[in-house]
Amino acid sequence: MLLKTKESLIRRMYLVDVAKGLAITIKNFFFAPKITIQYPEERRKYSDRFRGQHYIKATNGVENCTACMLCPTVCPAECIHIVAGERPDKEKYPVQFEIDILRCCFCGMCEEACPKDAIKLSTIYEMSTESRDVYDRSFLMEQRGNK
Amino acid sequence: MNAIEWYAMIGKTALVIGMLLMVAPVMNWIERRGAGLMQNRLGPNRVGPFGLFQTIADALKFLFKEDRILGHVNPFWYFIAPIVVLIPACMTFAVIPFASSITVDGTVIRMQAAELNVGFLYVFAIASLGVYGLIMGGWASNNKFALLGSLRSSSQMISYELSMGLSVIGLVMVFSSVDLMAITQGQGEALWQLGPLTIPKWGIFVQPIGFIIFLTAVFAETNRLPFDLPEGEPEIVGFHVEYGSMKFAVFMMGEYMNMAVASGLLASLYFGGWQLLPGMGWALGNLGLAGDAHEWARIGFEMLSFTLKLSFFMWFFVWVRWTLPRFRYDQLMDLGWKVLLPLSLANIVITGAMIYYGWV
Incomplete structure (x- = not known):
């Protein structure tokens, strides 16, 4: 139902409200803190739990991964591809990741x-490239996380 | 005409045209930065100092875009429409005085590009031609939304032109002239003396209602928010849907030039035009100049005063844009026909009575 309320003449003249509005705008113009983050110079601080670029965690230069195939199984996008192999010490490891x-x-x-705390998502979010990249094992082995 | 008059004519024309051409890029920058700061952002600040070259970058982008003439448009009218919008906007500033007159070797030079005794009647006559450009643009686009947009804009401009013209009649009655130079000169007199404070006979003090009507109508005439239905960039589509590249930029330039003309009119009709701002007269007296140097300094101060007033109104356009929401179409028409038109007619009657009883 359309309700019609009777406003006072001053209010219907609209001028006082316009003046109030102008005051608010100019107050914002001069005094309000500006929330823009000037990107290349300043960066937003993301949470430590931010999920960014992947890496495989290594211990003493050897990857933690044992090619158990849990991650390609759970991956909803089916984007992980692992070929398992065997080290001389009978340890299973990913030949291809x-x-x-x-x-x-x-x-x-x-x-x-x-289970091995091997695949991790770092807080890096600048991942744009000019080609359609597939991250391979050597790329993922670079330790670039903070976790 | 003697040589001095010729030089003066060329100089004044160059000044006015140069100023108008500079208005579009500068205002574009002010508008975008102003919008940013009012919305708690920063706005464009990367290209050049404070982002001042942003508009140059934009203009270059517009120039390098492909200037397409679409298959379904009427090429002649499609091409000519932006020009028809731009030219009246350039022409109207000619009669607005930006300083008083100066005598050089016995020749009096009036500081306005064209000395027409019809004054701002010329401005109204030429400014209303701009609406043809909008209709041409909408019609030639051969697009129903563009046509609807141009219909909206033409009806809006015609509706508000009435109250705009009538609101100034009161001022004409007070100053008994339509010549902007004479009106500006008349505004130099004192209206009241309140102790040490002299209230000048500025249009806003003589005709406050007329000023508010004129201000509102001018916003509608220049298609600025809160009356930007012709353009309506966020949701409704305006008459220039089918335009791109430099043709679109010319429409925008026309809008900014119209704003400059409107601000010039507001300044010279209601805020004393080139009449010195408070304090400027004192500063001019204390410069200690004499003769020709003093005269030229006076002209400089007057131009500065006029420019400051004009800049304030240009800024006011931007300020209002980010304050008020857009009117609905029926509200716009209601305001124009049911409020502003009767009010401007009443204003004429009241002014007539006031002049008859000698109050003004």
């Missing part, structure tokens, strides 16, 4: 599933 980063949805389930 590829993440198709274009398919990845950064859900972090691989990180949660990993």
Whole structure:
């Protein structure tokens, strides 16, 4: 139902309200703190739990991963591809470890599933490239996380 | 005409045209930075100092875009519409005085590009031509939304032109002239003396209602928010949907030039035009100049005064834009026909009575 309320003449003249509005705008113009983050110079501080670019955690230069295939199984985007192999000391390890980063949805389930604390999502969010990259093993082995 | 008059004519024309062409890029920058700061952001601040070259970058972008003439448009009218919007905007500033007159070798030079005795009647006559450009643009686009946009804009401009013209009649009655130079000169007199404070006979003190009507109508005439239905960039589409590249930029330039003309009119009709601002007369007296130097300093101060007033109104356009929401179409028409038109007619009657009883 359309309710019609009777406003006073001063209010219907609209001028006082316009003046009030102008005062608010100019107050914002001069005094309000500006929330813009000037990106390349200043960066937003993200949470430590931010899910960004992947890496495989290594201990003493050897990757933690044992190619247990839990992460490709749990991955909803099916972007992880692992070929398992065997080291001379009978240890299982990933010969190939590829993440198709274009398919990845950064859900972090691989990180949660990993029993060896091997695949991790770092806080790096600048991942733009000029080619359609697939992250391979050597790329992922670079230790670039803070976790 | 003698040589001095010729030189003066060329100089004044160059000044006015140069100023108008500079208005669009500068105002574009002010508008965008102003919008940013009012919305608690920073606005464009990367290109050049304070982002001042942003508009140059924009203009270059516009120039390098492909200037397409679409298959379904009427090429001639499509091409000519932006020009029809731009030219009246350039022409109207000619009669607005930006300083008083100066005598050089016995020749009196009036500081306005064209000395027309019809004064601002010329401004109204030419400014209303701009609406043809909008209609042409909408019609030639051969697009129903563009046509609807141009219909909206033409009806808006015609509605508000009435109250705009009538609101100034009161001022004409008070100053008994339509010549802007004479009106500005008349505003130099004192209206009241309140102790040490002299209230000048500025249009706003003589005609406060007329000023508010004129201000509102001018916002509608220049298609600025809160009356920017012709353009309506966020949701409704205006008459220039089919325009791109430099043709679109010319429409925008026309809008900014119209704003400059409107601000010039507001300044010279209601805020004393080139009449010195408080304190400027004192500063001019204390410069200790004499003869020609003093005269030229006076002209400089007057131009500065006029420019400050004009800049304030240009800023006011931006200020209001980020304060008020857009009117609905029926509200716009209600305001124009049911409020402003009767009010401006009443204003004429009241002013007539006041002049008859000698109050003004």
